[in-house]
Amino acid sequence: MHAWRFDAIGTRWEIETAESLGDGDRARIQSIIGSFDETWSRFRDDSVVSALRERGGSAPLDPDAAADAQAMLDVYRELDLATHGAVNPLIGAALEALGYDAALSLQAGPALQAPGDWRTRLRADAGALVLEGAAVIDVGAVGKGRLVDLISDALEGNAGRVTVDGSGDLRVRGGTARVALEHPYDPAFAIGVVEVADAALCASGVTRRSWAGGLHHVLDGRTGLPVRTWAATWALAGDALHADAVATALFFDGGPPLADRWGVEWVRMSTDGRVERSAGFPGEVFTAGGGRRQGGEDAEE
Incomplete structure (x- = not known):
């Protein structure tokens, strides 16, 4: 297998293929990553979402970006209902209030709730992204999963196994990858392992993007505060968009029922070391709160 590793959208990527990718691929x-970032990054002054943040309005989208907007906002509506408003695409100002801003100041001010009326304020409409009034869009609950799917789809014609790994969001096509579930408090250990076969495995954890005072990037939109019960989640689905969405939803009580409706299998670990899993999760989960030192498997958050 051949691995191409590079940095993009603030994280490390690895694409593994049977044959080395050519310059065209x-x-x-x-180009796919650049276009997605130009639309959805709140860290860029020249992005579409940044253009809307001060006053709202309507921003035209090309057909690919319009399809992304529709797909992600449809998933956000289901996330909103399942988590009773905890997952919200207008969470950006709340993240920035706690210091997770474009400058990565990590200087926290007062917590800020996300607008609860986002479904009437934000929409994809006739090839445009429309936002009523000022707000900061952040699609972090689903965006990287969507991007993994776009890259995986672009490589559909490549022979053999193709694995697209965006540092926590992973999709495998044309084969199987054995993936370790990394312990959130000790990366040298895994709490389980699973074979990912023509599917996506997405993970989220409170320790990867965290800073002083116990702050991290997984917020409850209703309070603007970091979640405290769950430390890490993993979701296995047919595509990375829905796996990423469930990985976020699992930090809240509505996550398991949503996963069940979508047919997504999952594991989650609490901050006090308890491990829960769906009844149909196809991998092995080790003893609750423990783990095994990682060896030859691919490592996943």
Whole structure:
């Protein structure tokens, strides 16, 4: 297998293929990532979402970006209902209030609730992204999963196994990858392992993007405060968009019922070391609160 590793959208990527990717494939993937970032990054002054943050309005989208907007906002509506408003695409200002801003100041001010009326304020409409009034869009609950799917789809014609790994969001096509579930408090250990076969495995954890005072990036939109009960989640689905969404939803009580409706299998670990799993999760989960030192498996958050 051949691995291409690179940095993009603030994280490390690895694409593994049976044959080395040519310049054309690499350029196409970089273009997909660049276009997605130009639309959805709240860390860029020139992005579409940044153009809307001060006063709202309507921003035109090309057909690919319009399809992304529709797909992600449809999933957000189900996340909103399942978590009773905890997961919200207008969470950006709340993240920035706690210091997770474009400058990564990590200087926290007062917590800020996300607008509870986002479903009437934010929509994809006739090839445009429309936002009523000022707000900061952040699609972190589903965006990387969507991007993993776009890259995986772009490589659909490549022979053999193709694995697209965006540092916590992973999709495998044309084969199987054995993936360790990384212990959130000790990366040298895994709490389980699973075979990912023509599917996506997405993970989320409170320790990867955290800073002083116990703050981290997984917020409850109703309070603007970090979640405290669950430390890490993993979700296995047919595509990375829905796996990523469930990985976020599992930090809240509505996550397991949503996963069941979507047919997504999952594992989650609490901050006090308890491990829960769905009845149909196809992998092995080790003793609650424990773990095994990672060896030859691919490592996943």
